[in-house]
Amino acid sequence: MSIAEQPPTTETPELKIVKDATCTFCGCVCDDMELTVEDNHITKAKNACVLGKAWFFNHHIEDRPEATIDGQPVTYEAAFDKAAEILFNSKNPLTYGMSDSTSEAQRVAVAITDWIGGNLDTTTSVCHGPSGMAFQGVGEVTCSLGEIKNRADFLIFWGGNPAESHPRHFTRYSLMPKGEFIPKGRKGRTAVLIDVRKTKSAKAANEFLQIKPRSDFELAWAMRALAKGLKIDPKIEEKTGISLETLTDLMDRMKKAKFGVILFGMGLTMTRGKHINTEAVLSLARDMNRHTRWNARALRGHGNVSGADNVVTWSTGYPFGVNLGRGYPRFNPGEFTSSDVLAREEADAALIIASDPMSNFSQPAREHLAKIPSVVLDPKLSDTARTATVAFTTATYGINTPGTVYRMDDVPIPLRPAFESPYKSDYEILKEIERRIRAKQLGV
Amino acid sequence: MMSDIFVLIPGRTSRQGTALNEGKYTDTYKEEITTLLMNAEDMQRLDLETGDRVRMWNEQAEVVVTCKADKGESPPGVLFISYGDISSQLMGGDTHGSGMPTSKGLDVQLAKAE
Numbered sequence: 260m261s262i263a264e265q266p267p268t269t270e271t272p273e274l275k276i277v278k279d280a281t282c283t284f285c286g287c288v289c290d291d292m293e294l295t296v297e298d299n300h301i302t303k304a305k306n307a308c309v310l311g312k313a314w315f316f317n318h319h320i321e322d323r324p325e326a327t328i329d330g331q332p333v334t335y336e337a338a339f340d341k342a343a344e345i346l347f348n349s350k351n352p353l354t355y356g357m358s359d360s361t362s363e364a365q366r367v368a369v370a371i372t373d374w375i376g377g378n379l380d381t382t383t384s385v386c387h388g389p390s391g392m393a394f395q396g397v398g399e400v401t402c403s404l405g406e407i408k409n410r411a412d413f414l415i416f417w418g419g420n421p422a423e424s425h426p427r428h429f430t431r432y433s434l435m436p437k438g439e440f441i442p443k444g445r446k447g448r449t450a451v452l453i454d455v456r457k458t459k460s461a462k463a464a465n466e467f468l469q470i471k472p473r474s475d476f477e478l479a480w481a482m483r484a485l486a487k488g489l490k491i492d493p494k495i496e497e498k499t500g501i502s503l504e505t506l507t508d509l510m511d512r513m514k515k516a517k518f519g520v521i522l523f524g525m526g527l528t529m530t531r532g533k534h535i536n537t538e539a540v541l542s543l544a545r546d547m548n549r550h551t552r553w554n555a556r557a558l559r560g561h562g563n564v565s566g567a568d569n570v571v572t573w574s575t576g577y578p579f580g581v582n583l584g585r586g587y588p589r590f591n592p593g594e595f596t597s598s599d600v601l602a603r604e605e606a607d608a609a610l611i612i613a614s615d616p617m618s619n620f621s622q623p624a625r626e627h628l629a630k631i632p633s634v635v636l637d638p639k640l641s642d643t644a645r646t647a648t649v650a651f652t653t654a655t656y657g658i659n660t661p662g663t664v665y666r667m668d669d670v671p672i673p674l675r676p677a678f679e680s681p682y683k684s685d686y687e688i689l690k691e692i693e694r695r696i697r698a699k700q701l702g703v
Numbered sequence: 704m705m706s707d708i709f710v711l712i713p714g715r716t717s718r719q720g721t722a723l724n725e726g727k728y729t730d731t732y733k734e735e736i737t738t739l740l741m742n743a744e745d746m747q748r749l750d751l752e753t754g755d756r757v758r759m760w761n762e763q764a765e766v767v768v769t770c771k772a773d774k775g776e777s778p779p780g781v782l783f784i785s786y787g788d789i790s791s792q793l794m795g796g797d798t799h800g801s802g803m804p805t806s807k808g809l810d811v812q813l814a815k816a817e
């Protein structure tokens with residue numbers, strides 16, 4: 260039944276205050292929201308940033324069918340049956356998305372993919388997937404956001420723009436807050452921004468190093484050499500745009516820091532070199548521990564993309580790009596990752612959870628996804644939902660549904676929903692699909 | 704028509720993030736992901752003004768967007784556009800064994816749209 264068909268209520272709208280609610284828009288997962296809810300609309304979001312406010316104020320109940328098959332409204336029951344049929348009959352299915360869903364739902368998505376022997380991938384593969392590869396290559400010396408708040412006196416933001424992508428990162432976790440060992444807050448910290456563009460984050464930093472495009476690896480490698488006391492050719496400036504004198508001065512001060520952190524963004528992972536760029540930066544953070552305490556931490560985008568990494572890792576042993584077709588997990592980015600299995604026209608069905616590859620994948624990948632049967636779960640209409648064989652309208656995680664998400668530093672945070680949705684959650688929908696697939700497999 | 708090779712960097716912006724929540728089919732979102740920010744020197748050299756339509760292409764696709772002078776964020780030769788449908792059309796399908804298509808630092812050609 261669509262929302263328009265439900266009887267109107269004549270009751271006076273209830274005013275509700277939800278304290279300590281969690282914002283799931285970005286990886287900061289700020290859990291100090293105070294939401295005012297009136298008539299199933301969030302009208303105030305105290306403590307929320309500009310992105311958080313947009314998230315809370317625009318996820319109200321929309322008048323959409325609960326599900327569609329080939330664009331025609333159907334009941335949930337009919338859609339569950341069709342979704343299970345598509346996935347059960349596929350030979351090489353793809354499960355993708357999951358970063359804007361609870362970890363409880365992610366867990367069911369992993370189970371479904373395991374039952375049907377599919378490719379299991381998340382938005383991590385087109386986000387910090389290369390960082391995941393780099394972690395495996397050189398390890399990760401890291402820390403929580405709480406440690407950064409309380410200890411970090413030297414911050415390097417590299418290839419990221421938190422001022423626009425994670426507005427409260429500066430104020431709540433890294434740059435501004437007074438911490439146990441940083442009692443002066445901002446005055447007790449040095450911040451350096453390394454980026455190709457002088458973004459809005461540059462204003463917040465003490466120093467901005469504008470590097471030439473596609474020279475992150477060379478810069479990080481030169482800094483590693485300086486950290487080890489090796490001589491560097493002054494020509495490094497020709498390649499990176501940063502003089503040896505500037506780099507030497509930076510390194511001298513990095514060595515004198517008490518607790519340094521490199522916070523890196525997708526300027527590293529999305530640019531040519533990808534995991535090699537990230538490996539260089541992770542290695543630099545590791546090398547700096549010969550002198551003093553240094554860490555590295557990725558700036559993660561979606562609200563529960565870190566949860567997706569955690570759930571897929573604890574379930575299969577690998578964070579993304581996993582194939583379960585042989586009955587055991589195989590990990591191979593470039594082979595089992597979504598962009599690849601679609602662009603190479605290998606997947607014959609897709610289960611897409613809360614993401615929109617039809618508007619942000621490469622053209623060859625989009626063209627193939629449009630050709631194959633797909634099951635899409637999303638609270639909002641998207642190009643992917645429009646091309647789906649079966650599309651479910653879902654409740655919004657965090658606003659309508661409880662559950663668990665992981666902050667960008669892998670700290671699990673509970674959700675406190677603001678109001679109920681007439682739509683089912685990702686978890687409920689996936690459980691119904693899983694139940695039907697199992698019934699088919701077991702012949703019951 | 705003269706064309707130049709640039710390095711295109713798609714990325715997140717605050718406006719893109721807020722408009723995304725309002726909906727991908729809103730005018731604000733569509734405007735945000737089809738606006739190309741350029742260095743003022745480059746615009747002058749190519750005889751472009753804010754609001755002009757420009758063609759941007761590589762071996763993957765060709766898109767037409769509206770150009771706008773930036774506030775000094777990008778050096779000459781570097782372009783910026785909000786990450787979305789338009790920027791993704793310029794990505795190739797090959798991920799070079801990483802799962803990640805090269806999505807930033809794309810070589811593109813640019814010329815004023817006729």
